[in-house]
Amino acid sequence: MSDGQRSGEDDPARASEGAVLLVEGLVRRFGDLTAVDGVGLRIEAGQTYGLLGPNGAGKTTTISMIAGLLPADAGTISVLGRPMGPREVEVKHHIGLVPQDLAIYPELTARENLAFFGRLQGMRGRQLIERIDEVLDLIALSDRADDATKDYSGGMKRRLNIAVGLIHRPALLILDEPTVGVDPQSRNAILRSVEALSGEGMAVLYTTHYMEEAARLCDRIGIIDSGRIRAEGTRSELITLIGGVDTIRLTGAGPVEESAEALRLLEAVDKVGVEGRCLTLTVHDAPTTVAQVVTTAARTGLALDEVEIVRPDLESVFLHLTGKALRD
Amino acid sequence: MRALWIMTFSDLRLNLRNRSVLLFALVIPASLMTVLSITYNTGEATGLTGSQSLSPVSVAAAVPEGDRLGTTLLTALTHLNDLDIDVELTSADRARALAGSGEADLALFVPEGFTDAVRAGRGPTVSTVRADGTGAEVELLLSVIGGTLEQFHDGALAARAATAGGVPAAELDQVALQAALREPSVAFLEGRTSSEQLSATGALVAGQAGLFLFFTVGFGVLALVSERETGTWTRLCSLPLRPWTIVASKALVSYVLGVASTGVLLTVGILLLDVDFGAPLPIALLVLCAVAAGTSLMFVVARLARTAEQANLFQTALAMILGLAGGAFFPLSVSGPLDAILDLNPVAAFSRGLGITSGGGGPTDLGAPVAILLGSAAVTAALSLLLPDRGRAT
Numbered sequence: 019m020s021d022g023q024r025s026g027e028d029d030p031a032r033a034s035e036g037a038v039l040l041v042e043g044l045v046r047r048f049g050d051l052t053a054v055d056g057v058g059l060r061i062e063a064g065q066t067y068g069l070l071g072p073n074g075a076g077k078t079t080t081i082s083m084i085a086g087l088l089p090a091d092a093g094t095i096s097v098l099g100r101p102m103g104p105r106e107v108e109v110k111h112h113i114g115l116v117p118q119d120l121a122i123y124p125e126l127t128a129r130e131n132l133a134f135f136g137r138l139q140g141m142r143g144r145q146l147i148e149r150i151d152e153v154l155d156l157i158a159l160s161d162r163a164d165d166a167t168k169d170y171s172g173g174m175k176r177r178l179n180i181a182v183g184l185i186h187r188p189a190l191l192i193l194d195e196p197t198v199g200v201d202p203q204s205r206n207a208i209l210r211s212v213e214a215l216s217g218e219g220m221a222v223l224y225t226t227h228y229m230e231e232a233a234r235l236c237d238r239i240g241i242i243d244s245g246r247i248r249a250e251g252t253r254s255e256l257i258t259l260i261g262g263v264d265t266i267r268l269t270g271a272g273p274v275e276e277s278a279e280a281l282r283l284l285e286a287v288d289k290v291g292v293e294g295r296c297l298t299l300t301v302h303d304a305p306t307t308v309a310q311v312v313t314t315a316a317r318t319g320l321a322l323d324e325v326e327i328v329r330p331d332l333e334s335v336f337l338h339l340t341g342k343a344l345r346d
Numbered sequence: 347m348r349a350l351w352i353m354t355f356s357d358l359r360l361n362l363r364n365r366s367v368l369l370f371a372l373v374i375p376a377s378l379m380t381v382l383s384i385t386y387n388t389g390e391a392t393g394l395t396g397s398q399s400l401s402p403v404s405v406a407a408a409v410p411e412g413d414r415l416g417t418t419l420l421t422a423l424t425h426l427n428d429l430d431i432d433v434e435l436t437s438a439d440r441a442r443a444l445a446g447s448g449e450a451d452l453a454l455f456v457p458e459g460f461t462d463a464v465r466a467g468r469g470p471t472v473s474t475v476r477a478d479g480t481g482a483e484v485e486l487l488l489s490v491i492g493g494t495l496e497q498f499h500d501g502a503l504a505a506r507a508a509t510a511g512g513v514p515a516a517e518l519d520q521v522a523l524q525a526a527l528r529e530p531s532v533a534f535l536e537g538r539t540s541s542e543q544l545s546a547t548g549a550l551v552a553g554q555a556g557l558f559l560f561f562t563v564g565f566g567v568l569a570l571v572s573e574r575e576t577g578t579w580t581r582l583c584s585l586p587l588r589p590w591t592i593v594a595s596k597a598l599v600s601y602v603l604g605v606a607s608t609g610v611l612l613t614v615g616i617l618l619l620d621v622d623f624g625a626p627l628p629i630a631l632l633v634l635c636a637v638a639a640g641t642s643l644m645f646v647v648a649r650l651a652r653t654a655e656q657a658n659l660f661q662t663a664l665a666m667i668l669g670l671a672g673g674a675f676f677p678l679s680v681s682g683p684l685d686a687i688l689d690l691n692p693v694a695a696f697s698r699g700l701g702i703t704s705g706g707g708g709p710t711d712l713g714a715p716v717a718i719l720l721g722s723a724a725v726t727a728a729l730s731l732l733l734p735d736r737g738r739a740t
């Protein structure tokens with residue numbers, strides 16, 4: 019879990035420098051069960067951090083402590099350099115929580131829900147009205163904004179649930195499995211809005227047990243199981259960690275052996291196997307290598323029919339680390 | 347502070363949109379009041395507006411030959427100042443027949459061996475049969491009888507204690523008679539005249555308003571329980587609010603709804619059912635105190651209930667028990683220690699307070715009911731703080 023960005027950890031002031039969220043040694047017990055066992059993480063502005071773990075891993079418990087809903091038994095949490103806990107009031111202004119379970123008033127319309135929570139965040143007037151429109155637009159609910167939310171579909175409710183969490187432009191947005199049980203269209207809308215938000219500079223903490231989501235959204239991923247973070251890093255780092263390598267498969271007509279020779283000379287390529295018209299290359303990071311590979315193959319006169327990239331996924335990382343599958 | 351108003355206002359708006367509030371706080375109680383008052387008033391008007399209007403009561407009494415305390419009881423009744431009582435000594439069968447035919451208002455049966463039973467310290471059991479259609483005078487008489495029997499019992503116990511076992515008959519009679527002649531009428535008049543100032547309809551309106559108050563206040567505080575179910579509780583806890591703000595806003599919602607609905611119900615009573623509750627200021631004081639008691643009690647319910655459905659059940663049970671015991675459906679008269687307990691019931695205290703105001707009492711005359719209402723508010727508030735929160739998820 020080496021991480022160059024965490025070199026300043028010994029000095030708390032310096033460690034939190036630039037970090038929107040800094041969590042260290044977080045512990046929470048329920049009776050005999052240690053639901054969260056020494057979790058640490060750091061998220062910077064514009065970064066999306068994924069907490070990837072199966073049911074009961076301790077994701078919601080971790081988030082509840084960060085959002086100040088639950089006291090921690092040990093550990094520290096700081097948001098924008100300020101300590102965070104259930105009794106802190108001011109710091110909560112900087113956090114937007116999207117709970118795992120829906121948290122909206124069914125009798126109110128989307129606009130009313132947003133206005134209510136926006137006001138409680140201290141917003142008012144034009145600024146609030148404009149922000150409500152902006153957020154409704156982001157989650158694609160503008161056309162149903164004035165209907166009572168009890169008549170919404172499950173996916174629409176989930177989208178509104180997210181909108182409420184970001185109405186006040188928090189520095190840190192915490193989303194707890196926001197896509198569970200939604201239709202593909204809503205799911206896509208949700209993922210797109212999270213991408214847009216991190217593009218705006220929000221720090222995002224995103225829990226999920228869908229590895230595709232973690233892979234698509236997250237700059238860094240922490241793999242959590244039984245309350246502990248088993249590994250952390252970028253997607254590639256995690257895959258490298260388990261010795262995983264990418265494979266590029268080229269199929270084409272022409273001087274196959276000659277191409278193989280030329281490809282072997284490339285620094286990014288580990289191994290090249292030849293089997294009929296098919297070349298199988300072992301590389302470290304396929305997306306950054308593929309262009310070079312294709313150009314080299316073309317230069318040697320290979321006419322490509324097909325290029326295929328095969329990557330080990332986070333599922334295999336998870337399996338490797340914990341000995342179990344992400345989903346039952 | 348701003349957050350408190352935002353939450354209170356939003357909840358109030360939601361409540362007004364929600365038809366069940368209007369239904370429970372206004373429509374149902376107002377209809378019930380009207381229906382009940384019509385039912386009660388189709389017979390003879392039973393309103394008591396003062397001791398002057400009490401009409402004579404005839405009692406047919408069956409007392410065993412030579413039963414000293416039985417005779418003492420009758421003597422005590424005929425000596426009552428406020429009631430004109432005509433006692434006819436007769437056999438048990440005839441007494442029953444007289445009450446059955448309505449010739450006597452009340453039949454009174456003193457059992458064989460009554461005096462000995464009292465002396466032995468066993469509870470005296472005297473039964474009565476009330477003629478149909480009798481009014482508040484009989485009500486009054488019954489509670490006097492109850493009080494007298496109570497005194498017999500206490501007197502016997504005291505005398506037994508004093509003489510360490512052997513109770514001279516004469517002494518017991520003396521104690522009993524003294525007690526019977528003095529105490530019950532005094533205690534009775536002190537404890538009761540005020541509430542008897544309310545007409546039958548007035549008592550109904552007061553009782554119904556009191557009962558439904560316990561439904562109405564639920565719409566504020568019990569939202570604490572339902573918000574756990576909608577998940578909004580979690581969200582509220584994540585907002586930059588001081589923790590007391592959420593609870594205070596729910597209390598405020600209950601309070602506002604309670605005051606508004608009770609105000610409307612009493613006004614309906616005054617304007618449509620012709621009830622005279624007295625001056626507005628002391629009435630307002632009573633309403634404010636009663637709503638405080640109701641709101642506070644809801645916090646106990648919110649603590650005990652795991653789900654919103656459970657909360658509603660608890661609340662309904664509480665409201666019905668307090669309402670029944672407070673005379674929301676029919677006048678309830680018991681005497682002795684039970685009466686003292688019933689007097690602590692906020693609905694009863696509210697009705698009693700309205701009895702005082704309707705008799706012309708001002709704020710300073712409302713000491714007892716106000717103390718009971720505020721006391722109950724304080725006790726239940728403290729209780730809600732001490733009780734574990736059964737519905738909390740974590």
Ligand SMILES: Nc1ncnc2c1ncn2[C@@H]1O[C@H](COP(=O)(O)OP(=O)(O)OP(=O)(O)O)[C@@H](O)[C@H]1O
Nearest residue numbers: 048053071072073074075076077078079080739740
């Ligand atoms: N209030 C509680 N009381 C007792 N145990 C709890 C409580 N909350 C959580 N737990 C336990 O702590 C562990 C972690 O739960 P948590 O909800 O954090 O998991 P999660 O990763 O969010 O799972 P999921 O993907 O199902 O949401 C579980 O074993 C759970 O049963």
Ligand SMILES: [Mg+2]
Nearest residue numbers: 077078079118
């Ligand atoms: Mg969870």
